[in-house]
Amino acid sequence: MKKIITVFGLILLGFSTGYCKIDLVTLPERDTVQLTIYNSADLTLVRESRTLTMKKGDNKLQFSWANTLIDPTSLELFPLKDADKITVTDLFFPPRITGLGVWNINSGISGKAPCEINYFTSGISWQAYYLATLSQDEKTMKLEGYVKVTNKSGEDYENAQVRLIVGKIHLLDNIAMLARRYPPYGRPIEILPRPTEMEKRREVFTMAKPALSEAADRVVVKQIEKEGLSEYFLYTIEGTETIPDGWTKRLLSFSQDKIPVINFYKFEEEKFGKNAIRFISFKNDKAHNLGKEPLPDGLVKAFKIADKNERLSYIGQDNTKYIPIDEDVELNLGAVLDVKVQPKMMDYKTYNYVFDSMGNITGWDEEKTYTVEVSNYRTIPAKIEITRNFPHQYWTIENKGDFGEYKQIDIDTVRYTMEVQPNTTKQFTYKVILRWGDRQLI
Amino acid sequence: MKRMLGFTVIASILFFVNVSHCRTKLVALPERADTVIRLDNPNSTLVEEERVLTLQKGTNQVDFSWTGVSIDPDSICIKILTHPKEVNIISVSYPPGENALVWQIYSPQPYEERIRISYLLKNIDRLITYKAIANKEETKIDLQSFLVLRNFSGEDFSQAKILLDYGETFEKQVLHEETRQMLLLTRQNVPIEKRFTFDAMVLPWDPEKVQGNVGIPVTYVAKNDKKSGFGEFALWNGKARIFQDDGHNSTIFLGEDNLNFTPVGDKFSLYTGDSRDIVITQRKMKDIKINVKKNNLGSIVLYDTDEIMKIEIENFKDAPANLTIVENILGQWDMEETSHQYEKEDANILKFNLNLAPKAKQTIIYHYHRRNVR
Numbered sequence: 001m002k003k004i005i006t007v008f009g010l011i012l013l014g015f016s017t018g019y020c021k022i023d024l025v026t027l028p029e030r031d032t033v034q035l036t037i038y039n040s041a042d043l044t045l046v047r048e049s050r051t052l053t054m055k056k057g058d059n060k061l062q063f064s065w066a067n068t069l070i071d072p073t074s075l076e077l078f079p080l081k082d083a084d085k086i087t088v089t090d091l092f093f094p095p096r097i098t099g100l101g102v103w104n105i106n107s108g109i110s111g112k113a114p115c116e117i118n119y120f121t122s123g124i125s126w127q128a129y130y131l132a133t134l135s136q137d138e139k140t141m142k143l144e145g146y147v148k149v150t151n152k153s154g155e156d157y158e159n160a161q162v163r164l165i166v167g168k169i170h171l172l173d174n175i176a177m178l179a180r181r182y183p184p185y186g187r188p189i190e191i192l193p194r195p196t197e198m199e200k201r202r203e204v205f206t207m208a209k210p211a212l213s214e215a216a217d218r219v220v221v222k223q224i225e226k227e228g229l230s231e232y233f234l235y236t237i238e239g240t241e242t243i244p245d246g247w248t249k250r251l252l253s254f255s256q257d258k259i260p261v262i263n264f265y266k267f268e269e270e271k272f273g274k275n276a277i278r279f280i281s282f283k284n285d286k287a288h289n290l291g292k293e294p295l296p297d298g299l300v301k302a303f304k305i306a307d308k309n310e311r312l313s314y315i316g317q318d319n320t321k322y323i324p325i326d327e328d329v330e331l332n333l334g335a336v337l338d339v340k341v342q343p344k345m346m347d348y349k350t351y352n353y354v355f356d357s358m359g360n361i362t363g364w365d366e367e368k369t370y371t372v373e374v375s376n377y378r379t380i381p382a383k384i385e386i387t388r389n390f391p392h393q394y395w396t397i398e399n400k401g402d403f404g405e406y407k408q409i410d411i412d413t414v415r416y417t418m419e420v421q422p423n424t425t426k427q428f429t430y431k432v433i434l435r436w437g438d439r440q441l442i
Numbered sequence: 443m444k445r446m447l448g449f450t451v452i453a454s455i456l457f458f459v460n461v462s463h464c465r466t467k468l469v470a471l472p473e474r475a476d477t478v479i480r481l482d483n484p485n486s487t488l489v490e491e492e493r494v495l496t497l498q499k500g501t502n503q504v505d506f507s508w509t510g511v512s513i514d515p516d517s518i519c520i521k522i523l524t525h526p527k528e529v530n531i532i533s534v535s536y537p538p539g540e541n542a543l544v545w546q547i548y549s550p551q552p553y554e555e556r557i558r559i560s561y562l563l564k565n566i567d568r569l570i571t572y573k574a575i576a577n578k579e580e581t582k583i584d585l586q587s588f589l590v591l592r593n594f595s596g597e598d599f600s601q602a603k604i605l606l607d608y609g610e611t612f613e614k615q616v617l618h619e620e621t622r623q624m625l626l627l628t629r630q631n632v633p634i635e636k637r638f639t640f641d642a643m644v645l646p647w648d649p650e651k652v653q654g655n656v657g658i659p660v661t662y663v664a665k666n667d668k669k670s671g672f673g674e675f676a677l678w679n680g681k682a683r684i685f686q687d688d689g690h691n692s693t694i695f696l697g698e699d700n701l702n703f704t705p706v707g708d709k710f711s712l713y714t715g716d717s718r719d720i721v722i723t724q725r726k727m728k729d730i731k732i733n734v735k736k737n738n739l740g741s742i743v744l745y746d747t748d749e750i751m752k753i754e755i756e757n758f759k760d761a762p763a764n765l766t767i768v769e770n771i772l773g774q775w776d777m778e779e780t781s782h783q784y785e786k787e788d789a790n791i792l793k794f795n796l797n798l799a800p801k802a803k804q805t806i807i808y809h810y811h812r813r814n815v816r
Binding site (some may be wrong): 034036038043045047073074076087088091092093094095120163167168170171172173183185186187188189229232234236280297321322324325326327356357358362375385394406409411440441 | 564565566567571573576578590592594612614617619620621622623624648654655657659681683686688689690692693694695696698713714715716717718719721725726728729732733734738739740742758759760801
């Protein structure tokens with residue numbers, strides 16, 4: 001064993017100065033590499049194929065990953081051909097050597113054997129983000145979705161097929177922690193490594209290779225294939241990408257013009273305060289020229305075409321939730337002053353008092369009359385949703401005036417929805433009777 | 443003395459020729475043979491090893507001592523193998539202040555005697571891990587289970603049989619501070635059921651009031667029985683990583699979960715991730731006190747309630763889904779009316795099992811009374 005380690009050690013020394021930190025003893029080049037990157041966790045599944053040279057009988061194959069963020073408990077090797085003749089008997093992590101594993105392989109054949117090596121790495125991430133541009137009349141919107149892939153894994157990935165996963169994955173362990181842990185599976189008495197600040201930002205002092213040369217030659221925008229798998233959506237970026245360590249790449253995921261939108265305002269004092277909040281609402285469906293794929297969560301920056309020369313004005317930004325196909329989208333663009341909702345209590349009364357045998361008050365009714373003024377100072381119509389909350393469930397209500405559509409949401413919440421024309425003020429009144437104490441028992 | 447790979451750590455269980463005057467001299471340092479590391483108990487690892495002792499006629503003293511390893515002295519047993527009827531162990535004693543044990547062995551003849559020593563060794567154990575690959579339709583999985591041996595005991599085993607209570611037996615060299623992962627068993631085409639679960643005690647009721655999405659947990663459920671290719675032994679608990687065939691000669695990683703200890707006949711479930719394509723909004727629509735009783739002082743002493751719960755379920759997927767809604771009603775209660783049938787998990791937990799069609803919407807409304815609330 002000592003001898004073998006020495007031999008490995010020598011081989012290691014020979015290659016550790018090379019550009020590639022993941023090396024096999026026989027150092028075959030990667031034939032292909034595929035990255036499947038997750039956005040809900042710091043996790044990337046790497047599948048690489050390499051052509052190994054086997055001898056008949058027992059083979060030892062070493063894999064080392066110093067200075068990368070690979071999770072050694074995820075390492076897997078299997079033959080792509082002659083699976084019945086090549087058996088991976090075990091994988092062991094030799095004593096007192098970090099970042100190194102050795103596979104024992106029994107081969108019934110000698111010669112070239114294409115194999116696949118899979119593992120998880122942390123440090124590669126992707127995010128979705130959007131640019132939304134409203135038309136001048138604010139009736140339609142252009143939406144551009146982007147994906148941004150960042151590699152801080154410590155390893156360069158050249159000509160990799162890049163796949164992105166949209167979905168919320170369940171993990172027991174943080175991959176970055178597993179990558180740092182030594183020994184790879186811990187010890188029988190576990191001492192967990194403490195998270196380090198270094199882990200957040202790894203300094204890489206090697207010069208990154210220019211990554212943009214091949215992209216610059218391209219005229220055609222790359223397509224992204226999308227498909228659903230289990231509860232996830234898989235985005236496959238056309239062709240291959242080279243993402244050196246430390247680099248970020250941005251790619252257009254989709255671009256859709258003429259999405260009909262509803263300008264829409266919400267008012268709920270308990271949630272948003274005294275101001276109305278502006279929303280843009282649309283549906284991720286065919287009627288809105290969308291609906292081909294769910295929209296991953298990400299930051300939306302919203303602009304508006306301000307004039308005939310198509311100059312832009314910035315409206316606001318919002319972090320959107322994940323939007324399934326056919327689901328409504330509501331983008332929160334912040335508080336506005338040009339739509340106002342002003343509820344005023346105009347009348348207050350109490351009555352129907354109940355007393356106990358000692359003459360103490362044990363119940364009463366409280367009647368509040370509110371006038372709500374809803375003003376749209378804009379030059380386009382506005383849909384406004386007003387939510388009112390009550391202190392408890394013992395209430396009755398009377399609505400008067402132009403209150404639009406009224407709906408009870410739950411035991412202590414009601415909602416009025418109305419359309420207000422440009423430069424118009426609407427007014428409605430509601431009278432709520434709240435029953436307190438023993439008056440609740442009738 | 444054995445040294446480990448050039449390190450100065452002194453490890454191991456040693457038979458040595460003791461020079462003290464009161465102990466019988468052994469002829470040769472017996473070599474270890476037939477070592478078995480048994481890992482069927484998750485808390486303690488049992489090592490059995492066989493050695494050949496050169497016994498002289500009469501009473502022999504055999505010292506067993508160790509340094510640099512942790513052995514439970516009360517667990518040490520010796521078994522005479524070659525002449526079990528003739529060779530007898532007279533006594534076992536523990537010398538003061540030493541990690542050692544002295545056997546007095548009586549032999550009627552000079553014998554080359556094969557013995558088996560067993561003991562519990564600390565800081566060597568195993569983990570069980572699983573890897574599952576689901577088919578694209580998510581109806582079955584191929585399951586692999588691995589044994590991961592972690593030896594930090596201080597002892598090198600040049601060759602040892604490694605056993606669990608099921609699966610493959612391995613014959614390997616195991617060095618101190620070495621970790622070794624071995625494929626223990628493989629089962630193909632294990633049928634699974636995919637299930638979505640909304641637990642009202644755990645998840646937020648109203649997605650409107652939550653930042654971000656409310657994910658509905660997704661699990662694969664399989665059974666440890668003959669039909670699934672198991673049914674012969676309980677499966678040990680361990681971390682499972684679940685992948686899925688993506689239909690492009692590759693896989694995606696679905697998630698990981700603990701596979702709990704699963705006796706024969708039981709089900710195991712693996713939680714892979716959360717679905718955001720099923721949206722559930724639960725709201726209470728009525729909750730008032732009725733049948734109120736007061737004492738002479740006018741205080742409420744007893745009442746019932748009248749409560750209505752509404753659960754709106756939207757499946758945005760273009761696939762059907764098996765969904766379980768778990769609801770909780772505390773205390774004494776009775777159901778006045780319900781839109782859907784439910785099962786009682788216990789006195790307070792109700793389960794509604796729904797088969798949602800693709801793109802379907804369903805609304806559960808149940809109207810109940812809690813009784814004799816004090």
